[in-house]
Amino acid sequence: MSESGYADAQPRMGFFTDTSVCIGCKACEVACKEWNLVPAAGDASDMDLLGLSYDNTGDLGANSWRHVAFVEQQVPASRVDNLGMPAIGAPEQEDEAGVRWLMSSDVCKHCTHAACLDVCPTGALFRTEFDTVVVQPDICNGCGYCVPACPYGVIEKREEDGRAFKCTLCYDRIGDGLEPACAQACPTDSIQYGELDELRERAELRKQALHDDGVTEARLYGDDPDDGVGGDGAFFLLLDEPEAYGLPPDPVVTTRDLPAMWRRAGAAALGVAAAVVASFAGARR
């Protein structure tokens, strides 16, 4: 029996998102919306353009289950890939500032210890036989407790509907042996779907290859089963600190602290009880 509690569990399935080959085409976002019938984010009349960069999705939410983050960074010109385009003017100087793009397709992490699922009072959030985390829309009553619980800010209530929505890792597709829509649409294989164990091996090899090529900043994120959420079912290869991509460096499933919280509230309750008894005993003197 696996940790997911299923007697006949499937191997754990997940995503490995290799951001080093992401070209920012947003095919994943579109495929996800089409397959899962996710409504447009924001008011359809204004297209909700951020006006800051090509990243107009902004962040993950009820209506954005995949989000291609565009991060622009100032770097020395030497680190900008030269595409060999003809140019006019003086040859570029080595130390001149250039801009590099970091692109990363973000998604629900399908945590091993998922806070959203832990705090859900209705049982709408559940763990599937593929060890993924899914919300059942017919059960969810929109209490919203999962929203502040998620350490990544992924799950969200859909304003006009009231219920919470997020990535299902295409539960309906993978049950039929298909790839999730985003992974299938990704033209560079930046999004890879498969058995988690195998993905982890593949990711390790990819990181090594990048290191050997001198890209020493390549690192894996969410691959460690010993981190604060017990490892992610959807993990990443990043080219910078997680913070640069808007990812928490040290996510924690808050229900971990629950017993301590109850204990301390209990201690305070004893203090209150002592104060009450003291004030009531006073009149007896």
Next chain:
Amino acid sequence: MTLAQAQHFVAPPHWTWYILFYFFVAGISGGSYLIATLFRLRGDRADEPAARLGYYVAFVALLPAPILLTLDLGKPLRFWHMMWNTTPGEPGLNFKYWSPMSVGVWALLLFGVFATVSFLESLVRDGKLGRPGGRGLDGVFGRVFITVGAILGLFIAGYTGVLLAVSNQPVWSDTWALGGLFLASGLSGSAAMLVLLQRARPAARASEGTLVRSERLYAVLELALIVIFVVTLIPDGTLGIVFGFPWLLLWLVAFAGLVPGIAGLLTSGLTVRGEPAAAHRQSGSGGTAVAAAERTSVMTSVAMPVLVLLGVLALRAAIIFSIQ
């Protein structure tokens, strides 16, 4: 993206007014039940009017609670999904001891039963139901019943702080003091509410001294917990979020709510001016007690309780709204 968001990478819950007022009524209801129970368990006949008043407050304050909680749901008509598992093939009660919200729902339901029974019982004792001077739940059973109810009341007043702490929000998850803080402030609000309502039920004034005295102790406890709250936020650097402008104004109101209690303690310790002597209370002569209590001014029985209650509300508002 602000620094605070960048540091926490989380989405705010959008819990607002409904939740604020729920936290408030939960604190008053649970606290009043506890105080009423202590009055009755003390077994002094002079305290009985105050005990009944406490049970009335506990019930009336609890009435809006389920309405507020239900309205705050995205799908209000599915409120019962909290209690009954509607997953196909797995029908049964939904009790998840690891989710503070699930535990809270059941505790609220259970406490509602106790608050209703004690409310009806107080009506009977007051002769409002059936013949005058009716008897309530006396004896061991009655005592055990109200004791269990009081423990549930304590839970209802405090669990909301734990519920907030088990999230990934800045401030809420950075401290462990919220459960205790809500509890202490709920109790202090309850004592203030009872002092206030005694004006409408003069017989209950015999117990005003006890209430005023307990108010002072809650205020000290609450102040201590605010200090712990502040200290626990320092390492995470989130102090600026919850004490920044305009939340500072709410905190000023919250601190003002502590003034009556703390000032009282500093000036007169645990003795309360105008309180009938213990000998009078023992003789059970309510008339003397009332006459003595009448000397307490409008200042102590109206202005101060109102200030305390505003403080209770402001404390919760500052903690709920500042992070969103």
